[in-house]
Amino acid sequence: MESDNGAFMEKFILEASSSSPHELALKGLTFAVKDIFDLDGYVTGFGNPDWARTHSAATSTAPAVLAVLREGATCIGKTVMDEMAYSINGENKHYGTPKNPCAPDRVPGGSSSGSAVAVAAMLVDFSLGTDTGGSVRVPASFCGILGFRPSHGVVSTTGVIPMAQSFDTVGWFARDAEILNRVGRVLLQLPIVEPVKPSHIIIPEDCFQLLSIPSDRVTTVLVKSVEKLFGGHIIKSANLGDYVKDNVPTLKHFMVKGHENQEYNVASLVALSSALRQLQRHEFKNNHGEWVSTVKPDLGPGISERVWEAVRSTDENIDVCTSVKTELRAAFTALLGDFGILAIPTTPGPPPKLQTEPTTLETFRVGAFSLLAVAGVSGFCQVSIPLGTYDNLPVEVSMLAKHGSDGFLLNLVETLYETLKKQIEITQEQSGLELNKLPLFSRIMELQSDGLGSEASKMFNWERERERERMEVRARAPGKIILAGEHAVVHRSTAVAASIDLYTYVSLSFPTHSDNDDKLKLHFKDMDLEFSWPVGRIKAALSKVGSNDSSSPKSCSPETIKLIATLVEEHNIPEANITLAAGVSAFLWLYTSIQGYKPAKVVITSELPLSSGLASSSALCVSLCAALLALSDSNELDLVNKWAFEGEKIIHGKPSGIDNTVSTYGNMIKFRSGELTRLRSNMPLKMLITNTKIGRNTKALVASVSERTFRHPIAMASVFKAVDSISNEVATIIQSPAHDDIAITEKEDKLEELMEMNQGLLQCMGVSHASIETVLRTTLKFKLASKLTGAGGGGCVLTLLPTLLSGTVVDKVIAELEACGFQCLIAGIGGKGVQICFDSLS
Numbered sequence: 001m002e003s004d005n006g007a008f009m010e011k012f013i014l015e016a017s018s019s020s021p022h023e024l025a026l027k028g029l030t031f032a033v034k035d036i037f038d039l040d041g042y043v044t045g046f047g048n049p050d051w052a053r054t055h056s057a058a059t060s061t062a063p064a065v066l067a068v069l070r071e072g073a074t075c076i077g078k079t080v081m082d083e084m085a086y087s088i089n090g091e092n093k094h095y096g097t098p099k100n101p102c103a104p105d106r107v108p109g110g111s112s113s114g115s116a117v118a119v120a121a122m123l124v125d126f127s128l129g130t131d132t133g134g135s136v137r138v139p140a141s142f143c144g145i146l147g148f149r150p151s152h153g154v155v156s157t158t159g160v161i162p163m164a165q166s167f168d169t170v171g172w173f174a175r176d177a178e179i180l181n182r183v184g185r186v187l188l189q190l191p192i193v194e195p196v197k198p199s200h201i202i203i204p205e206d207c208f209q210l211l212s213i214p215s216d217r218v219t220t221v222l223v224k225s226v227e228k229l230f231g232g233h234i235i236k237s238a239n240l241g242d243y244v245k246d247n248v249p250t251l252k253h254f255m256v257k258g259h260e261n262q263e264y265n266v267a268s269l270v271a272l273s274s275a276l277r278q279l280q281r282h283e284f285k286n287n288h289g290e291w292v293s294t295v296k297p298d299l300g301p302g303i304s305e306r307v308w309e310a311v312r313s314t315d316e317n318i319d320v321c322t323s324v325k326t327e328l329r330a331a332f333t334a335l336l337g338d339f340g341i342l343a344i345p346t347t348p349g350p351p352p353k354l355q356t357e358p359t360t361l362e363t364f365r366v367g368a369f370s371l372l373a374v375a376g377v378s379g380f381c382q383v384s385i386p387l388g389t390y391d392n393l394p395v396e397v398s399m400l401a402k403h404g405s406d407g408f409l410l411n412l413v414e415t416l417y418e419t420l421k422k423q424i425e426i427t428q429e430q431s432g433l434e435l436n437k438l439p440l441f442s443r444i445m446e447l448q449s450d451g452l453g454s455e456a457s458k459m460f461n462w463e464r465e466r467e468r469e470r471m472e473v474r475a476r477a478p479g480k481i482i483l484a485g486e487h488a489v490v491h492r493s494t495a496v497a498a499s500i501d502l503y504t505y506v507s508l509s510f511p512t513h514s515d516n517d518d519k520l521k522l523h524f525k526d527m528d529l530e531f532s533w534p535v536g537r538i539k540a541a542l543s544k545v546g547s548n549d550s551s552s553p554k555s556c557s558p559e560t561i562k563l564i565a566t567l568v569e570e571h572n573i574p575e576a577n578i579t580l581a582a583g584v585s586a587f588l589w590l591y592t593s594i595q596g597y598k599p600a601k602v603v604i605t606s607e608l609p610l611s612s613g614l615a616s617s618s619a620l621c622v623s624l625c626a627a628l629l630a631l632s633d634s635n636e637l638d639l640v641n642k643w644a645f646e647g648e649k650i651i652h653g654k655p656s657g658i659d660n661t662v663s664t665y666g667n668m669i670k671f672r673s674g675e676l677t678r679l680r681s682n683m684p685l686k687m688l689i690t691n692t693k694i695g696r697n698t699k700a701l702v703a704s705v706s707e708r709t710f711r712h713p714i715a716m717a718s719v720f721k722a723v724d725s726i727s728n729e730v731a732t733i734i735q736s737p738a739h740d741d742i743a744i745t746e747k748e749d750k751l752e753e754l755m756e757m758n759q760g761l762l763q764c765m766g767v768s769h770a771s772i773e774t775v776l777r778t779t780l781k782f783k784l785a786s787k788l789t790g791a792g793g794g795g796c797v798l799t800l801l802p803t804l805l806s807g808t809v810v811d812k813v814i815a816e817l818e819a820c821g822f823q824c825l826i827a828g829i830g831g832k833g834v835q836i837c838f839d840s841l842s
């Protein structure tokens with residue numbers, strides 16, 4: 001199954017003999033078909049071996065397949081699909097999961113998984129799939145290609161195993177917008193016509209808020225491209241959820257009480273998807289209930305549950321589902337007219353990891369289906385369009401048009417696609433150094449996904465070695481503030497943190513052969529401290545440690561720490577800088593674990609004050625790991641984060657992982673027991689950060705809180721529980737909408753109160769300090785609330801600067817704090833995480 005990315009069930013060549021006098025529209029193109037289409041003489045497998053075993057070969061070929069064959073395209077095989085088309089994941093336990101060329105550790109999306117992968121891996125020019133609830137749109141978006149779901153009923157589904165007829169469509173995939181359009185014209189039997197300019201493009205904010213990545217990463221590209229081609233005046237914003245709620249009265253039968261105000265869902269769209277799923281279950285049962293009950297097929301996890309749920313479903317609300325369909329189609333027809341476009345995200349985020357638990361996938365599915373149901377229930381046509389990558393994972397946007405406006409939509413994609421691609425490049429360049437936005441990374445991606453197999457990887461390694469010699473890799477990672485929950489987070493309470501726009505920078509370069517240098521050199525530029533070891537010396541000292549595997553982060557054992565300490569002690573670190581020894585040890589562990597024993601030069605500088613609560617140690621570990629992993633096969637952010645955590649352990653003792661996680665991913669997060677939730681901040685937060693300049697050691701402070709917990713377990717459990725509630729409340733406030741100054745002020749007042757409460761509890765933990773109390777007293781004089789941030793014991797203090805606070809007051813507070821000898825800075829919070837770039841040295 002591994003060859004051809006595991007996309008095919010079976011390969012063969014199928015061509016139609018044609019003596020047509022006209023030029024064939026698809027001549028010279030190859031394609032593949034999902035194993036749900038009948039091909040004369042072949043058993044149609046429906047993704048499941050029990051199905052294949054109990055059905056005989058088809059006696060004719062589905063008209064949709066015949067149509068493309070007759071226009072000169074060559075079919076090269078049938079593709080793997082999800083069992084009975086009852087999944088959007090793309091994992092098939094019987095035939096293997098087709099490998100997603102865009103993200104090999106992620107699912108390819110289903111149910112037309114193999115068809116999408118065959119196109120994405122460039123094994124064919126286009127492919128056919130089917131889409132009932134999302135089975136073309138989802139795999140297209142997960143594999144970074146174009147996917148088209150036509151208006152319901154316009155392409156023949158004869159000779160295609162039905163799933164749920166009210167929603168079943170034949171869809172297709174391509175990498176090229178012109179080919180997508182050409183295939184569409186054949187299937188839709190449409191003549192070639194001039195493109196028509198869209199009358200308006202609606203970008204509903206509520207739908208883009210469902211995205212787990214920053215929504216402007218998607219909307220900016222779209223808006224800029226539309227502005228360039230058609231003018232910005234055609235862009236309209238809207239709230240789709242409200243529009244649907246107000247215009248589809250029957251939907252009330254599917255609205256779940258209490259869901260109206262759910263933060264991450266658009267309640268009326270969730271209701272739409274409930275209606276769709278209900279009717280889908282009903283029709284699936286009519287189609288396959290008897291077969292399932294008799295054969296009791298062996299079905300994969302998640303799919304089995306859904307199939308049996310459908311088979312056992314009762315026929316409630318079926319008429320109401322049909323009314324919802326009719327009302328929604330009328331409402332959207334009024335909204336879009338003949339040439340209006342609705343733009344929404346295809347799915348709420350990047351493809352989930354392979355083998356994610358079905359229960360963990362549920363939140364993703366709820367979000368995905370509420371977006372997918374828009375075209376599903378209205379029967380409108382939809383195209384999913386790739387928009388490059390974010391964090392190395394594919395990003396897509398969808399455009400929908402009125403039922404029957406398929407030709408218009410296909411022309412529009414073709415017109416828009418080149419401009420979109422240029423805009424993606426501009427946006428990615430402007431966002432600077434981001435991990436996945438780099439020439440070398442895109443070259444690596446290309447080489448891995450071009451299907452050249454081992455030849456490609458040989459070339460790739462050789463190329464990489466040469467690149468390595470000429471390259472300087474630079475990385476930077478931000479520091480962080482903790483808004484609520486420090487220390488308690490080590491004891492499994494919730495904390496809320498954000499990145500700040502102060503960074504640690506790492507530069508990594510490897511000597512060329514002609515340099516004849518065999519040393520590993522580390523330069524802390526700010527303190528002008530240099531370390532260097534012959535790599536043979538490091539190898540000899542660490543010979544017992546075993547071989548390195550950069551793709552699986554491991555902890556440094558106490559024995560290895562001792563061995564590393566001998567290497568550190570060979571350099572006499574001045575007494576004033578002795579705390580740097582821990583940073584040097586972490587460096588040696590991370591470097592040797594990821595790069596082995598190779599000579600190199602690493603230079604580190606930082607804008608962050610060390611040991612003051614702004615996570616300088618994490619910024620060091622994260623930027624270092626990003627640089628070290630940049631040239632390896634495994635360059636995922638997740639891996640950077642995991643290795644950085646191992647470095648943190650050396651400096652920190654028992655870290656919770658919050659610091660390295662914020663430094664890696666940026667933004668604002670809620671964090672508990674290693675689990676992170678991204679927060680969508682709905683308020684601009686400005687913080688004054690006061691550095692008391694009292695140096696302290698996070699490791700010692702964390703240990704002191706643990707000791708206090710050991711002495712007073714019950715009392716401290718209550719303290720941690722109270723902190724947990726405070727953090728959760730802070731997260732809710734940050735995310736709740738605020739439309740005017742009054743609402744913002746109310747939110748700020750609440751946050752101030754919670755900060756004061758948190759500070760009180762940090763005092764209970766014993767981590768405040770006289771210098772911190774001085775800052776608190778000073779800011780209180782100006783009615784401003786403050787709390788320590790990070791480990792305490794000195795370090796930094798946060799003061800919330802309310803939006804309506806006058807600049808004069810800010811100046812006065814700062815003047816008074818600086819008069820006490822403190823350093824003040826005003827921080828932008830919630831920016832990007834780690835970033836990386838390559839420079840050529842030659």
Ligand SMILES: Nc1ncnc2c1ncn2[C@@H]1O[C@H](COP(=O)(O)OP(=O)(O)OP(=O)(O)O)[C@@H](O)[C@H]1O
Nearest residue numbers: 579580583606611612613614615616617698790791
């Ligand atoms: N730029 C740097 N250069 C050298 N060493 C560094 C650098 N940044 C951090 N370190 C190492 O990290 C240590 C500081 O880590 P520590 O955890 O005590 O404080 P912090 O990370 O700044 O604060 P907190 O963990 O409370 O947010 C330093 O003593 C040093 O060993």
Ligand SMILES: C[C@@](O)(CCO)CC(=O)[O-]
Nearest residue numbers: 486487655656657790791
């Ligand atoms: C004090 C602490 O909670 C935050 C340090 O920035 C420690 C940790 O979470 O690892």
